[in-house]
Amino acid sequence: MQHLAGKAALVTGGGNGIGRAIAEALAARDVRVLIADIDPHAAADAAAAIATAGGAAIAVACDIAEPDCFERLRDRMISAFGRTDIVVNNAGILLSGLPLEIPVAEWQRVFDINLMAVVRSNAAFLPGLIAQGAGHLVNTASFAGLYGYAYDRLPYAASKAALISLSEGLALYLRPLGIGVTCLCPGPVRTTIMSRAKFLNAGLEIRAPGPQFALQEPETVGAQVVEAIRENRFFLPTDPQVRDVLIRRATDFDGFVEHQIAHPHIVVPART
Template structure:
C-alpha cells in the first residue's frame, strides 16, 4: 500500500483527460505533483489549478518521444522534491486506418511514444523505487489491449497489448520488493485523445469495444486510479463489464475471435 499524502507523483500526459484528472485526485489527497506533457499551455493550466486549490504541482513541458526526455524529467523532479514515489505512465496517441493503409512511419511513431515512452520511464525511475523499496507504478493500457476489436487502429492496440504484458511482468518482479503496480485499462472515456488522431482511411468509423460499455468521465477515472494506488490494486478496468468478456476469451480464444469477427462484419 502506498501512502499518497506527502508522496511525490509524476504523471505524464497530464495536460488533459485521465492524466489531468488523476493528478487532480492525487493532489486532493496530499500528493506533490510533477506534471509532464507536450502541451505547455494546458499543462501549466493544470498545474496552476492544483496550486490554486492549495496543492503543490510542477509543470514540465516535454516531448516524451525524445530519447532524453525522461532524463530531464527525473533531473527536474529530484531538484524540486528530492525523491519520487509514484510514476503514472499515461501518454498515448491514436492513429486510424485499415491495416494496409497505415504507413510504416506511423507504426514507428506510435510504438516510440506509446510503448517506448513507458519503457524509457521504467528504465529511468525504477532504480529510484527499488533503492527505496517502496512506491507505485501506474501504466495506462486500454480495452484495446485486452481483447480484439480495434483493427481500425492496430498500432495503438498493439502497443497497449504490449503494455498489458509488460505491466504483468513488472508486477511479478516488483510486488515482492515492496513496489505496487497498477494496470489501468480504460474503456470508453471522454478525453481529448481523438483531437490529435491521424486518419489514413477515408470514411472509416472508429469502432468501440461494445455497446454495453457506457462512456466514463475522466474525473471518475482519476478517482479510480488514486483509489487503486492507495489499495495496491493491480487490474483496474474502467468498467467491470469487461470481465465476462475476458473470461469468455480465455475459455475459448478461437470461438471468441470468430464471434468478434461476425459482430464487426460490414
C-alpha cells in the same frame, strides 16, 4: 501505498483527459505532482488549477519521444520534491487506418510513444524506486489491448497489449521489492484522444468495445487510480464488465473472434 500525503508523483500526459484527472485526484490526497505534457499550456493550466484548489503541482513541457525526456523529468522531480514515489506513464497517441495502408514509420512512432517511452521511464525511475524500497507505477493501457474489437487502430492496440504484458512482468519483479504496479485499462472515457488522433483513411467505421460500456468521465478514472494505488491493485479496468468479455474470449477464442466479426459495435458515422 496506504498513506499518500507528502508523496511525490510524476504524471505524463497530465495536461488533459485521464492524465489531468489522475493528477488532480492525487493532489487532492496531498500528493505533490509534476505534470508533464507535450503541450506546455495544457500542463501549466492543469498545475494552476491544482494550485488554486490548494494542492502542490509544477508543470514541465516534455515530449516523451525524446531520448532524454525521462532523465530530465527525474532530475526535475528531485530538484522540486526531493524524491519520486509514484510514476504514472499515461501519455499516448492513437492512429487510425486500414492495416495495409499504415506505413511502417507510423507503427514505429506509435510504439515509440505508447510502449518504448515506458521502457525509457523505467530506465530513469526504477533504480531510485528500488533503492528506496517503495513506490508505485501506473501504466495506462486500454481495453484495445485486452481484446480485439477494431482493425483500424492496430498499432495502438498492439502497443497497449504489449504494455499490459510489460506491466504484468514488472509486477512480478517489483512487488517483492516493495513497489506496486497498476495497469490501468480504460474503456470509453470522455477525452480528446480521438480528436487528436491521426486518421489515414477517410470513411472508416469507428468500432468500440461493446454497447454495455457507457462513456465515463475522466474524474471517475482519476479516483479509481488513486484507490488502486492505495490498495496496491494490479488490474484496473475502468468498467468491471470487461471481465465477462475476457472470460468469454478465454473460454472460446475462435468463437469470440467470429462473434466480433459478425457483431461490430459502431459508435459514430464514418469520417469524411
